[in-house]
Amino acid sequence: MSDLQKQEAERLIQLNDAQNAEIKKDVEKEPLISAPFKLSVLFDEYQNAPNFLKKASALETVFGKTSIRKARKDGNCFYRSFLFRLCELLCMGGQHFDRFKIFEKVKQFSDMMLKAGFDKIVFEDFESFFLEFLNAIKDGSINILNVQQSLSDKSTFDYYVMYLRFAISAYIRTSGGLFDMYFESDFDLKNFCMREVEPIDAEADQIQIISLYNLWEIPIRIYYLDNNPSEVPTVLSLPDLDNNDAEGVRKSQGTYLVQVLYRPGHYDILY
Numbered sequence: 001m002s003d004l005q006k007q008e009a010e011r012l013i014q015l016n017d018a019q020n021a022e023i024k025k026d027v028e029k030e031p032l033i034s035a036p037f038k039l040s041v042l043f044d045e046y047q048n049a050p051n052f053l054k055k056a057s058a059l060e061t062v063f064g065k066t067s068i069r070k071a072r073k074d075g076n077c078f079y080r081s082f083l084f085r086l087c088e089l090l091c092m093g094g095q096h097f098d099r100f101k102i103f104e105k106v107k108q109f110s111d112m113m114l115k116a117g118f119d120k121i122v123f124e125d126f127e128s129f130f131l132e133f134l135n136a137i138k139d140g141s142i143n144i145l146n147v148q149q150s151l152s153d154k155s156t157f158d159y160y161v162m163y164l165r166f167a168i169s170a171y172i173r174t175s176g177g178l179f180d181m182y183f184e185s186d187f188d189l190k191n192f193c194m195r196e197v198e199p200i201d202a203e204a205d206q207i208q209i210i211s212l213y214n215l216w217e218i219p220i221r222i223y224y225l226d227n228n229p230s231e232v233p234t235v236l237s238l239p240d241l242d243n244n245d246a247e248g249v250r251k252s253q254g255t256y257l258v259q260v261l262y263r264p265g266h267y268d269i270l271y
Contacts, residue, residue, distance in 0.1 A: 034070040058232040069269040075201035091144040116170035126163040169193040213238040221256035
């Protein structure tokens, strides 16, 4: 490579770094979880993308969705969306603590992380902060009126996200072959956990989402907006109680307490 080519390569690297820094700065201006918006905010966004627009419209006309909370686009959007919606549900009454055995599950997760080989010192602070937050909801000091404010600090919210990440990583590591089809060896599985699950800002994909559902056993429904020409979004439901066709989805809406919208690379909360 000539000196001129090296200089050009260095210039392009610097330009790319500057663009990435600017994008990160813009992202950090977004709330971690927004106030609710009417679903029509999506219609404005997709005026020039007809395949996306008709699916966004179907969210309202076919599936009865009315509003959306936007999650910050920082790689944690799925985890933040799940946690925020879980906290909303818990704020609505103690029956959800009992129904989903929240505190019992946290104890199970702790045992599972130890079984997966994590030293307690690695996760105990995240677990402690998360339990403190859950107890604040349980005693009413955090409620439906102030839960968004309670989750507005990034460093605090990231502690809860990291707790989820460690629990998911431990589940994958101790799943007894559930994910063997995705990995050629145990080394590959553990490497996946270290690269794609545990680091803050690593995006959630199919394995992480399935693991999170299996851990919490809280029904999750995901609506996919993409650029294919179909009239309605593809729907994924965990557990899968029907064929996920429009009629089946409408009939089972009340079962799925956590519902999110997926657009390429990003998740938001749907209502």
